[in-house]
Amino acid sequence: MGRGKIEIKRIENSTNRQVTFSKRRNGILKKAREISVLCDAEVGVVIFSSAGKLYDFCSPKTSLSKILEKYQTNSGKILWDEKHKSLSAEIDRIKKENDTMQIELRHLKGEDLNSLQPKELIMIEEALDNGLTNLNEKLVINLLNQLISMWLML
Incomplete structure (x- = not known):
């Protein structure tokens, strides 16, 4: 017994729609894997659910960006x-x-x-020495400012 034909239109029942989406999505991704392996084709599939969730497949020997670049080159459409x-x-x-x-x-x-090589270590040492010198200068300036503030309060 064969399958009955269905009318292609939006499924109104959300539960049925989600089940159909999951089954058909899995079927499409399975077919994409099969054609990639059997025919050594470069395949890329991107599916977004109605909730915005991403499902994708890309042939193992390539990347989606390479496939999209090929598509752009061959179709003349600018992505x-x-x-x-x-x-x-x-x-x-x-x-x-x-x-x-x-x-x-x-x-x-x-x-x-x-x-690290000795030359690189020397550069790091110099950077740390410069940082320590700057830190000490700022510390002295802050201490002097605090002393001046305390002295002015007296």
């Missing part, structure tokens, strides 16, 4: 412009800068020093 590309590059640059600063901070705390 993002140069401004977005430059923002992405700027984000990558800032992430690298942040990583570098985290490493420098660990070094200033005295952590992860074994991998």
Whole structure:
């Protein structure tokens, strides 16, 4: 016995709609995996539920961004412009800068020093000495200001 045809329209009952969504979503993702493996195709699937939850699949040998770039190139449709590309590059640059600063901070705390060369250690020592000198100067200035304030109160 075959399956009956259904009319393609929105399912009004929310429970039935959610069950149908889950089953069909799983079916689409399964088919995407199968075509990726069987045919060595690059496949990317992105599904958003009505609640805004993301479900996705991407072939193991590629990434969704590479698939979207291919789509943009082959279809001629512009998905993002140069401004977005430059923002992405700027984000990558800032992430690298942040990583570098985290490493420098660990070094200033005295952590992860074994991998450093003597020249780098000397630079860290000088930076710490300068910081200590500045700290001592500010401390003396604050103490003098407090003494002056106390003296003026007398």
